[in-house]
Amino acid sequence: MKRVVLAFAALILVGAGGTLLWSHHRSAAAETARVEVIGVAPMLVENLLTYNSDTVDEDLAHAAEGASGTFQDRFAEFGSKTVAPQSKEQGISTKARVVDVGVLSAAADRAELLLFVDQITTSIARPAPASTSSRVEVTLDRVDGTWLVSAMTPV
Numbered sequence: 001m002k003r004v005v006l007a008f009a010a011l012i013l014v015g016a017g018g019t020l021l022w023s024h025h026r027s028a029a030a031e032t033a034r035v036e037v038i039g040v041a042p043m044l045v046e047n048l049l050t051y052n053s054d055t056v057d058e059d060l061a062h063a064a065e066g067a068s069g070t071f072q073d074r075f076a077e078f079g080s081k082t083v084a085p086q087s088k089e090q091g092i093s094t095k096a097r098v099v100d101v102g103v104l105s106a107a108a109d110r111a112e113l114l115l116f117v118d119q120i121t122t123s124i125a126r127p128a129p130a131s132t133s134s135r136v137e138v139t140l141d142r143v144d145g146t147w148l149v150s151a152m153t154p155v
Contacts, residue, residue, distance in 0.1 A: 029108035042098035049096035068148035091124035109142040
């Protein structure tokens with residue numbers, strides 16, 4: 001009977017130890033992801049929201065490289081059918097700058113963030129720079145070891 005109790009107690013201790021190790025590993029992976037996305041998200045979002053009327057096609061194509069999945073497809077389509085034609089016709093250029101980043105959640109391969117963005121826009125009709133501030137919720141997924149934007153929603 002003592003052996004059964006000791007074996008059962010050992011089994012519980014091994015299970016608890018394994019759970020603690022797994023929990024620690026998961027927590028460490030989330031913290032690593034948190035640090036990584038804080039470093040990369042501003043550049044990705046700035047690229048997505050910045051373009052010059054003279055180079056808009058190249059700017060949007062470059063920005064789409066930082067996106068993934070259906071978001072990348074929708075971004076490329078909206079850029080080519082709406083943003084680029086308007087930018088060329090009206091001389092619209094915009095420069096985005098992320099001024100702050102907050103991590104809403106982070107796991108090893110996915111993170112959700114809130115970014116505060118300032119944008120300066122010029123156009124033929126309004127050559128004086130106009131400044132706007134906004135917030136966007138952004139989801140980043142790690143794809144083949146690289147963080148990419150998989151969703152971006154203004155809030």
